[in-house]
Amino acid sequence: MTPEELSRIVAEALSALVDDGVLALGGAVPPEVRVERPKLREHGDYSTNVALQLAKQVGRPPRELAALLAAQLAAAPGVASVEVAGPGFLNVRVAAAAQGVVAGSVLAGGDAYGSSDALAGQRINLEFISANPTGPLHLGHTRWAALGDAIGRVLSAAGADVTREFYINDRGAQMDKFGASLEASAAGRPVPEDGYHGDYVHELARAIASDHPEFAELPADERVVAFREEGYRRQLTEQRQQLEEFRTVFDVWSSERSLHDDDRVKHGIERLREAGHVFEAEGALWMRTTDFGDDRDRVLVRTNGEYTYFASDSAYYVDKRERGFSPCIYLLGADHHGYVNRLRVLAACAGDDPDRDIEVLIGQLVTILRGGEELRLSKRAGTILSLREVVDLTGVDALRYTLCRYPADSPLTVDIDVVTRTASDNPVYYVQYAHARLSSILRNAADLGIAVGDHDPGLLSHEREGELLRALADLPRVVQQAATLREPHRVARYLEDTAATFHRFYDDCRVLPMGDEEVTDVHRARLALVAATRVVLANGLRMLGVTAPERM
């Protein structure tokens, strides 16, 4: 019995009451009845508040409606008992055998257990990081590297067709400043005040100068361009490599320049013009974003004929839509939150529905603590802690897990000293340890010649076994919820909860025979439960891009 099955049973009970004329439901029967796993043991294996929610609609006191449902439910197969509690909650206990089959279905699902087709048919574009290729990726990018990647994995698991995209901001003044900074450093001159000042700039300049002595012969303006282009190439390669090592991969690397070079910017603006919100004034080309509540109209082409950054963004959005994506999800840093509304308004100007076709998530600031001291990170000031440096300190698993553990919209403090500790105050080790323990039991079982296979689900009747089975049964809906809400941290929290449930089971229930003890059906049933738990932890960790070690 999974929560989904129970939810369906409750809905059927409700329909039966309506069909029998016992209840008059004003509207339709709600398609989904929410079933919860209660915190308190006294509240049963599962509970639901349908009676409370429908009482008004039905015109009966909640407890009375609950009692009617309880009578109906008690007869359903797999339901051991039902009671009405509090203001009108229904607390359900599930028969051990009905609960025990969950282990078998997890094993049958294997790697696919937890996946679903909840978002099937959706073509989602997921754009994240999109850094300037002017330096290493820093911690803010790192948060989205972990979280964005996990969102992608969770969306895929929920059945969506996801394209992960990195937009390369390789055009405009920042690039020129980057080139000028490199050139100046190579020539031994001070870097311009508004340029890039990190140590990496000097190292990069030195490396380029020594690999390309011919650059020194170029005229000044060409020399700056040469340094800019070579620096760009190297930084982009560097970023890709860092991300790959961090297990974050993109399907599409889209460059801002290419949007201009193959006239997609022109095309995009043309499309926006057709949509009717583009106009000329004061020698510039504008988009009338105020039509949709923006506080001022936005310039697309400046008086001097240059496209604005907003023009590229608009064209890029149009391009994504023409490639068939909806929604287009943008994962942005907190310093871009002023941009959220502008993107939504842009979608509206393109004739789209901002609530359906575009979605912007903001990642709040990451503060990093080291030795109790806060490090402020700024590329331009040169105090950088790059993705690679942090990974070197923490390892990929610990960092990915830590960053995936919190919702993006809450500010996050990462204490390097805590994340690097391989101790129990680091949740990733807690979950991984559970997986290693499970693997160990399975190894020992194999040594004893006990195979995971047929077993009697009814034997999984211990309190701890029930808890664990209910936890395992939850994975699919946790994944769906994480996908729908774009909140992979729910998977992490679920894994911690499930690992804890397993550890408690392990403490109370001996899985393998001791000494010369004979192998019983209880051993076999528990072994199946252990194998199923391992699958669930491994699948969940995979969705966060974290490894599931067999030994620790």
Next chain:
RNA sequence: GCGCUCGUAGCUCAGUUGGAUAGAGCAGUGGUCUUCUAAACCACCGGUCGCAGGUUCGAAUCCUGCCGGGCGCACCA
């Protein structure tokens, strides 16, 4: 000034979208290993959910107003 966002235990944070007595981890105190990984488990300690109103059977969650932190408001990128 306008706008966005956050405020929950000593610390770091959850809170199933309005449900039952607000939960974890860490820190603190005290227990549990002769056999499957003690990187574990159990118990105790810890709260005016920033403040004040409102909405209703019911609010940490929704609405309003304050207080406090962070951030953004370009023909910059």
